[in-house]
Amino acid sequence: MxxxxxxxxxxxxxxxxxxxxxxxxxxxxxxxxxxxxxxxxxxxxxxxxxxxxxxxxxxxxxxxxxxxxxxxxxxxxxxxxxxxxxxxxxxxEQPYYGEGDFGWTLGVLGTDLAVFCKYQRIQDDVWVLKEYGVKESWIKMFTIDIPCDPRMGHKFCQFFCMSNKGEVLFHFG
Structure with a gap:
């Protein structure tokens, strides 16, 4: 690291x-x-x-x-x-993300710490820590359905960033 x-x-x-x-x-x-x-x-x-x-x-x-x-x-x-x-x-401290098999990565949305939970390589939940240091301030902002073929694996299609207008950009490859 x-x-x-x-x-x-x-x-x-x-x-x-x-x-x-x-x-x-x-x-x-x-x-x-x-x-x-x-x-x-x-x-x-x-x-x-x-x-x-x-x-x-x-x-x-x-x-x-x-x-x-x-x-x-x-x-x-x-x-x-x-x-x-x-x-x-x-x-x-983290929120309870729910049940199931998922991987996750860290990121930043705006000025906030974010966690992107990838469930079965077909959707991402985006969690944001709105008040740093306060566990209860984690909120699930949205769920993104990933427009990828799940047989390709999650490394081939990952959430990359989101614009101020809420448009989502994915990284392929």
Whole structure:
């Protein structure tokens, strides 16, 4: 996992990256480091438990980089974050998405953190966190029926973005 952002609080460009800790045989401990361009320094952030270290770029919302990641203590996926101002790692509470087999990805709608739940590769539910840090403020904005052949797999057809007019753009390939 990684991210490159501009920290407005400190007027600094920063790179954040997570690495499996090689001293643990099962890689349950992940090291997170942040590079600051202003100070030309690499800082280690607090450790957090993780089974699966994703390779995705972080989603920047509310001064924090966010990733979807698996935590070994619980089943399923969590949203983890790195606060650029105070250099701490955290977790964002999620809503109940419902039953069924689905995959999900993080995104941004407007200035809000969003989760795109893909059910059986034929529809996406779009959840948005309207008030950051308040679990009850997650709302399901809408459901999108995906105009794709489900035999092609979800990697071939993904929600890409939405315009201010509510038009949806998909990425094929």
């Amino acid at each position: 990684y991210g490159f952002v501009y920290d407005e609080v400190h007027g600094d460009y920063k790179v954040v990256a997570g690495f499996n800790n090689e001293s643990y045989s099962y890689s349950f401990l992940v090291k997170v480091k942040m590079y600051s361009l202003n100070s030309d320094s690499l800082t280690s952030l607090e450790d957090f438990k993780s089974e699966v270290l994703g390779t995705e770029s972080g989603v920047f919302v509310n001064g924090k980089l966010h990733w979807a990641n698996s935590v070994y203590r619980r089943s399923g996926w969590d949203i983890i974050s790195v606060d650029l101002a105070d250099r701490t790692c955290g977790e964002v």
